[in-house]
Amino acid sequence: MLTNAPRGTKDILPSEINAWRYVEDVLRKVCAEFGFKEIRTPIFEHTELFQRGIGDTTDVVEKEMYTFLDRGERSITLRPENTASVVRAFVEHKLYADGQIAKLFYIGSMFRYDRPQAGRYREFHQFGIEALGSDSPSVDAESILLAITVLQRLGLKDLQLKINTVGCPNCRPQYRKLLQDFFGTKSQELCEDCQSRLTRNPMRILDCKNPHCHEIAMNAPFLTDCLCDDCRSHFEEVKKLLDAVGVHYEVDHSLVRGLDYYTKTAFEVQYPPLGAQSAVAGGGRYDGLVEEIGGPATSGIGFAMGLERVLLASEKQNLLPQNTEMTDAFVVCTNKEIFQSAFNIVMKLRDRGLKVEFDYTLGSMKSQMKKANKVQAKYVLIFGDDEFARGSVILKNMANSEQKEITFENIFSELQGVEK
Numbered sequence: 001m002l003t004n005a006p007r008g009t010k011d012i013l014p015s016e017i018n019a020w021r022y023v024e025d026v027l028r029k030v031c032a033e034f035g036f037k038e039i040r041t042p043i044f045e046h047t048e049l050f051q052r053g054i055g056d057t058t059d060v061v062e063k064e065m066y067t068f069l070d071r072g073e074r075s076i077t078l079r080p081e082n083t084a085s086v087v088r089a090f091v092e093h094k095l096y097a098d099g100q101i102a103k104l105f106y107i108g109s110m111f112r113y114d115r116p117q118a119g120r121y122r123e124f125h126q127f128g129i130e131a132l133g134s135d136s137p138s139v140d141a142e143s144i145l146l147a148i149t150v151l152q153r154l155g156l157k158d159l160q161l162k163i164n165t166v167g168c169p170n171c172r173p174q175y176r177k178l179l180q181d182f183f184g185t186k187s188q189e190l191c192e193d194c195q196s197r198l199t200r201n202p203m204r205i206l207d208c209k210n211p212h213c214h215e216i217a218m219n220a221p222f223l224t225d226c227l228c229d230d231c232r233s234h235f236e237e238v239k240k241l242l243d244a245v246g247v248h249y250e251v252d253h254s255l256v257r258g259l260d261y262y263t264k265t266a267f268e269v270q271y272p273p274l275g276a277q278s279a280v281a282g283g284g285r286y287d288g289l290v291e292e293i294g295g296p297a298t299s300g301i302g303f304a305m306g307l308e309r310v311l312l313a314s315e316k317q318n319l320l321p322q323n324t325e326m327t328d329a330f331v332v333c334t335n336k337e338i339f340q341s342a343f344n345i346v347m348k349l350r351d352r353g354l355k356v357e358f359d360y361t362l363g364s365m366k367s368q369m370k371k372a373n374k375v376q377a378k379y380v381l382i383f384g385d386d387e388f389a390r391g392s393v394i395l396k397n398m399a400n401s402e403q404k405e406i407t408f409e410n411i412f413s414e415l416q417g418v419e420k
């Protein structure tokens, strides 16, 4: 137990870190191109924020949150997602004060008490964006395209983009009623969760994972039949903009966000080869959320992308960089008497920005050369007794095995530019 990470969590080891950094670099670059700025919010928040911001009737809030009382008896929750926190920060710091749209992105750990399996963890990482302050359909299209661009830049193929509209508080009550009538006649056949959703939040039945509920839901009425003019034209405009850039998408009427503050566009990107956990990113518009959390009425839209799943998909398609980190120089010294001088050179070279390693045990020449190979040193500096007495060292180029004697003064000039 002491030597195992808690169930559903994972260490990210040095051998894996390059892949993570690579993905993070790509998404930071895309965010810069799209004009999104990074925000970092606390890992934990007041529980109430998530109850309000995600919704009391959702699985995340009902079953999956890591909630505890702190020593001051406040109810605290490890963030299960980051939209509510970003919106809270937006309101708290009045990021709306300049009247401009706030375009924010984040990368970080989220926590959900989920059943762990491939692609589903209790601590996982999300990259996400939130655009607050505009109800223009072009922001919807831009947000969707940002997600798609990140995934395309990584080289991922076989992605599926699904979009839908979930209406707004104007047109949804009528749809709710239609759904209640439809599912009401079949309530005995629904799972226990859906039976309670029937009165509380019937739209959530549409995305129930239970196969039998799913089958019943296939014949449910579509929201498109009740959309108000505003929602209808908004959705049309989003589709036109996606068409304009030639992005392929599918309209999926079962894609829902069943809370009142979610409005209009909903979307999901899937990578089917990941099987049961094929959703790579999901998001949508939430024009009522900022107000719900106590801010001024402000439109918003965002998505979150699961980085473990992006990495799994990239690995499947062989897109991740190999661990190619090299060491610029390895300093070899077998003589305790002259080690101080060698150590001094190590530090000076590092000061000049070179990656330099040395042997801590003063082992044999053979074992030190082995270590130099292991860290993929480009050059080895050998502090031999005879050369040292002459004020010089041996410089060995590991690529071609050529070696020459150089004076101390020339070490820096010989190694200049190695790191490039």
Ligand code: AMP
Residues within 6 Å of the ligand: 081, 112, 114, 119, 120, 121, 122, 123, 124, 125, 126, 279, 280, 281, 282, 283, 304, 305, 306, 307, 308, 309
């Ligand atoms: P959600 O916040 O539930 O809309 O999730 C957004 C994205 O986060 C999903 O599409 C997944 O890629 C990822 N995700 C959600 N839950 C988990 C989890 N438990 N483990 C790993 N990734 C997850």
